[in-house]
Amino acid sequence: SQTIHQWPATLVQPVGSPLSLECTVEGTSNPNLYWYRQAAGRGLQLLFYSVGIGQISSEVPQNLSASRPQDRQFILSSKKLLLSDSGFYLCAWSVAASRGIGNSPLHFGNGTRLTVT
Amino acid sequence: RKEVEQDPGPFNVPEGATVAFNCTYSNSASQSFFWYRQDCRKEPKLLMSVYSSGNEDGRFTAQLNRASQYISLLIRDSKLSDSATYLCVVSLGKAAGNKLTFGGGTRVLVKP
Numbered sequence: 390s391q392t393i394h395q396w397p398a399t400l401v402q403p404v405g406s407p408l409s410l411e412c413t414v415e416g417t418s419n420p421n422l423y424w425y426r427q428a429a430g431r432g433l434q435l436l437f438y439s440v441g442i443g444q445i446s447s448e449v450p451q452n453l454s455a456s457r458p459q460d461r462q463f464i465l466s467s468k469k470l471l472l473s474d475s476g477f478y479l480c481a482w483s484v485a486a487s488r489g490i491g492n493s494p495l496h497f498g499n500g501t502r503l504t505v506t
Numbered sequence: 507r508k509e510v511e512q513d514p515g516p517f518n519v520p521e522g523a524t525v526a527f528n529c530t531y532s533n534s535a536s537q538s539f540f541w542y543r544q545d546c547r548k549e550p551k552l553l554m555s556v557y558s559s560g561n562e563d564g565r566f567t568a569q570l571n572r573a574s575q576y577i578s579l580l581i582r583d584s585k586l587s588d589s590a591t592y593l594c595v596v597s598l599g600k601a602a603g604n605k606l607t608f609g610g611g612t613r614v615l616v617k618p
Contacts, residue, residue: 432610494540497549
């Protein structure tokens with residue numbers, strides 16, 4: 390069965406510090422990978438998605454970046470955090486659309502609760 | 507207009523009652539539809555997909571109305587454990603990389 394791991398679960402970082410959140414998926418190959426953010430009391434905002442190694446699509450211009458160095462690894466980074474970066478960050482995967490399955494749902498990791506102070 | 511809109515609620519529901527709520531979407535090319543459930547401070551979890559003909563999973567019934575561009579979720583015989591935020595999710599399909607757009611969620615509170 391497929392599993393998704395995301396860490397850390399919680400993180401408190403000062404403004405201006407760097408960020409690295411990691412997500413790995415097991416039990417599937419060539420998944421679509423996603424990073425979402427949910428601010429307190431708000432809906433989920435898609436930040437990045439990837440359909441393959443090295444392929445990153447950015448949805449919202451900001452000081453965050455994403456990388457996919459391996460097929461089942463997705464990393465969210467920032468060089469300098471802002472207060473507005475606080476939120477609940479969720480990694481997710483879905484079956485690759487290139488397989489002809491364009492209707493597969495997302496499966497989320499447990500999330501990282503980031504507080505920028 | 508937002509791509510996916512939901513009544514934020516809360517819907518206060520007596521235990522054992524039926525509750526239903528809708529979600530509207532703006533893009534007529536939308537192809538896939540899902541309902542997710544999110545408990546407080548947890549990740550969203552897939553509740554059910556929504557099929558064109560409507561579908562049922564136990565006490566939960568989902569329906570799609572393409573003409574009016576909305577989907578609905580009905581919960582029968584509500585349990586206390588049904589208290590959660592229900593997220594409507596819409597996909598534009600393979601052409602858009604299976605990118606899913608989330609609604610803001612509808613909060614449901616089931617009370618004894």
